[in-house]
Amino acid sequence: MYTESAVSYQREFATQARGKAPKCVHIKTPCATCLARELCLPAGLTESQLERLKELFHVRQRIHAGQSLYRAGEGFAAIYAIRSGFFKTHMISEDGRDQTVGFHMAGEIMGMDGIGSQRYTCDAVALEDSEVCIVPFALLEEMSVEVPQIQNRFHKLMSRELVRDFGMLLLLGSMRAEERLAAFLLNLSQRFAARGYSASEFNLRMTREEIGSYLGLKLETVSRTLSRFQKEGLIQIWQKQVKLLDHAALKGLVKA
Amino acid sequence: MYTESAVSYQREFATQARGKAPKCVHIKTPCATCLARELCLPAGLTESQLERLKELFHVRQRIHAGQSLYRAGEGFAAIYAIRSGFFKTHMISEDGRDQTVGFHMAGEIMGMDGIGSQRYTCDAVALEDSEVCIVPFALLEEMSVEVPQIQNRFHKLMSRELVRDFGMLLLLGSMRAEERLAAFLLNLSQRFAARGYSASEFNLRMTREEIGSYLGLKLETVSRTLSRFQKEGLIQIWQKQVKLLDHAALKGLVKA
DNA sequence: CGCCAACTTGATGGCTGTCAAGTCAGGTGG
DNA sequence: CCACCTGACTTGACAGCCATCAAGTTGGCG
Numbered sequence: 001m002y003t004e005s006a007v008s009y010q011r012e013f014a015t016q017a018r019g020k021a022p023k024c025v026h027i028k029t030p031c032a033t034c035l036a037r038e039l040c041l042p043a044g045l046t047e048s049q050l051e052r053l054k055e056l057f058h059v060r061q062r063i064h065a066g067q068s069l070y071r072a073g074e075g076f077a078a079i080y081a082i083r084s085g086f087f088k089t090h091m092i093s094e095d096g097r098d099q100t101v102g103f104h105m106a107g108e109i110m111g112m113d114g115i116g117s118q119r120y121t122c123d124a125v126a127l128e129d130s131e132v133c134i135v136p137f138a139l140l141e142e143m144s145v146e147v148p149q150i151q152n153r154f155h156k157l158m159s160r161e162l163v164r165d166f167g168m169l170l171l172l173g174s175m176r177a178e179e180r181l182a183a184f185l186l187n188l189s190q191r192f193a194a195r196g197y198s199a200s201e202f203n204l205r206m207t208r209e210e211i212g213s214y215l216g217l218k219l220e221t222v223s224r225t226l227s228r229f230q231k232e233g234l235i236q237i238w239q240k241q242v243k244l245l246d247h248a249a250l251k252g253l254v255k256a
Numbered sequence: 257m258y259t260e261s262a263v264s265y266q267r268e269f270a271t272q273a274r275g276k277a278p279k280c281v282h283i284k285t286p287c288a289t290c291l292a293r294e295l296c297l298p299a300g301l302t303e304s305q306l307e308r309l310k311e312l313f314h315v316r317q318r319i320h321a322g323q324s325l326y327r328a329g330e331g332f333a334a335i336y337a338i339r340s341g342f343f344k345t346h347m348i349s350e351d352g353r354d355q356t357v358g359f360h361m362a363g364e365i366m367g368m369d370g371i372g373s374q375r376y377t378c379d380a381v382a383l384e385d386s387e388v389c390i391v392p393f394a395l396l397e398e399m400s401v402e403v404p405q406i407q408n409r410f411h412k413l414m415s416r417e418l419v420r421d422f423g424m425l426l427l428l429g430s431m432r433a434e435e436r437l438a439a440f441l442l443n444l445s446q447r448f449a450a451r452g453y454s455a456s457e458f459n460l461r462m463t464r465e466e467i468g469s470y471l472g473l474k475l476e477t478v479s480r481t482l483s484r485f486q487k488e489g490l491i492q493i494w495q496k497q498v499k500l501l502d503h504a505a506l507k508g509l510v511k512a
Numbered sequence: 513c514g515c516c517a518a519c520t521t522g523a524t525g526g527c528t529g530t531c532a533a534g535t536c537a538g539g540t541g542g
Numbered sequence: 543c544c545a546c547c548t549g550a551c552t553t554g555a556c557a558g559c560c561a562t563c564a565a566g567t568t569g570g571c572g
Binding site: 091093094095097099101112113114115116117121122141142144145148151152155156157158159160161162163165166168169170172173174175213214215216254255 | 347349350351353355357368369370371372373377378397398400401404407408411412413414415416417418419421422424425426428429430431469470471472510511
Binding site for chain 1: 559561562
């Protein structure tokens, strides 16, 4: 049961949060920004090369919240650049375990896991209404030959995905629940900040269960740990609205 | 303390194992096989293309057991194809956590994590005397432009690395100790088999601690679980010599 | 208004980490 | 050749973190 003070406090925060940001924020990103973020185009490309690159990204697709962009086992043909919205990628193992392998926001690329086997190995699900650019992979490879800079950018992109996964291996392999959650919140914060949004206040697009699936924890542990962070004054949290109050302390938790 | 019967049994197994395979097996792989495994060359390449590709792989380097091939933070210039031997890659976090992110054997490629930042993000350490082909990355990208098949093979290679990491996320995020170890043994078995070695009998090149670091477990848990597998008749294990006795039961553990 | 999914919180148990002691194998030096 | 030493490993006892089970709350939606 909630304590009296907790309830009133939480309601107050909820009202604040809603006042500032509508419940379902729709992140809009201009194409140039989107491209720039992951393929780093502006730097080092000539006008004509830029034109070629834009061809790659000109087909778009809208995905409603809850819908899948692609599913594990489907034939691979394209990778996807997120223009707006929020996705999770998850895989379901032979025996039914559901593991979230990533959360993805505007400017990030999904689907590269499908290149190796020519089939996607996980499902990509929109957690809010979203829009993606469809990048036919064969076309990307063709252009990579014509414009070596595109090739190089793509290699760096995939490599960074590998490094990101190494980070997750470290998290899952050696961190305790509170460290995982602190790292998770800081990571989201940093990524929102990089897109021009508040680093200290944002809303989670995913459920506690999805957070748990990503971090190797049960939803109750996620809930409990977030509640404890709030009790200790590290964050404010009400439903999916989060406010980071003590960035330094959270960092301390991860490094401790 | 070991029981009488366990001791005699283990000694017997150790003797058997030693009789069949010298303590430090040196895996030798002809260059063609090595290339074939990960870059899948024979298929679809013309004679001249094959020649170009061989240029990529002609510089070799020997690494003694215990030595590093590269270290986190070092400038990235090349990726490495393992010709023979056995490696682990591991990263040490800011706060000193040591996470093993992979074990690598003949025919596999290491170092792709360095492309994104132009610095390696982990250390690669030889667990036995090994030999690698040095593949200058700039050269690989140049050849990718000339020979699109090389480009495509490389993309598939990186993609498979991503998928492999997804598998590790699933393992670390949702499996219990015995499931992790069963999966680990089966994975090694399958990879040895793919190289023409016994699928049921091999020796571990890594310590219990390194296994633990890879699987997100403490060395005591690794040791205990392996001992239990032996007690239950799933495996025989004596030091680093392993023999899988009940492949099906191990598979059952992973899927259960 | 009622229902349901998402969430919070409590109680309890089990898996795995921690600490500790001891064994074993290999290498070194006398 | 043997004693010793060290790193790797095994095993036991215990504790703690997190999963599990369960009950109740909240907000959204029909």
